[in-house]
Amino acid sequence: MAALKYRLTELGADRIIIITDFSQGDHFKMIYSAGRTAGWLDRDQRLEHIGFGTVQGEDGKRFKTRSGDTVRLVDLLDEAVNRMKVSLQERIKDGKANITEAEVDETAAALGYSAVRYYDLKRNPTTNYKFSYDEMLDTKGDTAVYLLFATVRLESIATKAKAEHGVDVEALLKAGEPIVLGHPSERNLDVHLQMFTYTLLTTMDNLYPYYLCEYVYKLSIAATEFVTNCRVLGSDEMKSRLLLCHATTTALREAFD
Numbered sequence: 001m002a003a004l005k006y007r008l009t010e011l012g013a014d015r016i017i018i019i020t021d022f023s024q025g026d027h028f029k030m031i032y033s034a035g036r037t038a039g040w041l042d043r044d045q046r047l048e049h050i051g052f053g054t055v056q057g058e059d060g061k062r063f064k065t066r067s068g069d070t071v072r073l074v075d076l077l078d079e080a081v082n083r084m085k086v087s088l089q090e091r092i093k094d095g096k097a098n099i100t101e102a103e104v105d106e107t108a109a110a111l112g113y114s115a116v117r118y119y120d121l122k123r124n125p126t127t128n129y130k131f132s133y134d135e136m137l138d139t140k141g142d143t144a145v146y147l148l149f150a151t152v153r154l155e156s157i158a159t160k161a162k163a164e165h166g167v168d169v170e171a172l173l174k175a176g177e178p179i180v181l182g183h184p185s186e187r188n189l190d191v192h193l194q195m196f197t198y199t200l201l202t203t204m205d206n207l208y209p210y211y212l213c214e215y216v217y218k219l220s221i222a223a224t225e226f227v228t229n230c231r232v233l234g235s236d237e238m239k240s241r242l243l244l245c246h247a248t249t250t251a252l253r254e255a256f257d
Helices: 002-010 021-039 073-093 101-121 144-165 169-175 184-194 194-205 209-229 238-256
Strands: 015-021 046-052
Touching: 002 015, 002 021, 015 021, 021 046, 073 101, 073 238, 101 144, 101 209, 144 169, 144 209, 144 238, 169 238, 184 194, 184 209, 184 238, 194 238, 209 238
Parallel strands: 015 046
Antiparallel strands: none
């Protein structure tokens, strides 16, 4: 109660968000109610509580180490990075990766950390979920690895356009080159891009990150369908389609941030 009063009256907070285990939800409802009764709220201040569920192991019980201790986040992150490192080294060995051995550590860290974050954020925070490295590190489906792959694929098209065709996206933007939507896949991608601001504002309002995660996944699918069905490099519509790729990568990176 002292913390609530301090935040409202001394700090002048307009919005207070407390995040704890979901089982404490009723406790904070009573705290907030008492604050209102005490007259500490003199304007439209928002008092909110976000409860999070339990992370479970494959057995459906609270996630613990073999010795029964609570699993530390740093250990989960390290394990994700190590597994991704092994996977990347295997792909290099099989000729399926466009990176060198020197880039493996940095790439594995980016993919591993992102995979754990996204796997956690894409769920309703109040629900319990099972922790699975195989699912979160999958290169297909609703994972951070897939999202990052889709982003890099779009950016590589822009890189090739400049190197092989002499067309620079930044120059197109400065020149005011228009985007023309003719193919159904172009229009579908554009519809998803138009939803970016609404999705971001909705997420900031209801505080459920999975709305943004769901949007990014659907946007990535629309982008993949676009580059699959619509040839970009060397096509008559190359300039317009490059700008569409650029708009998509901009939205994706903003969402990642």
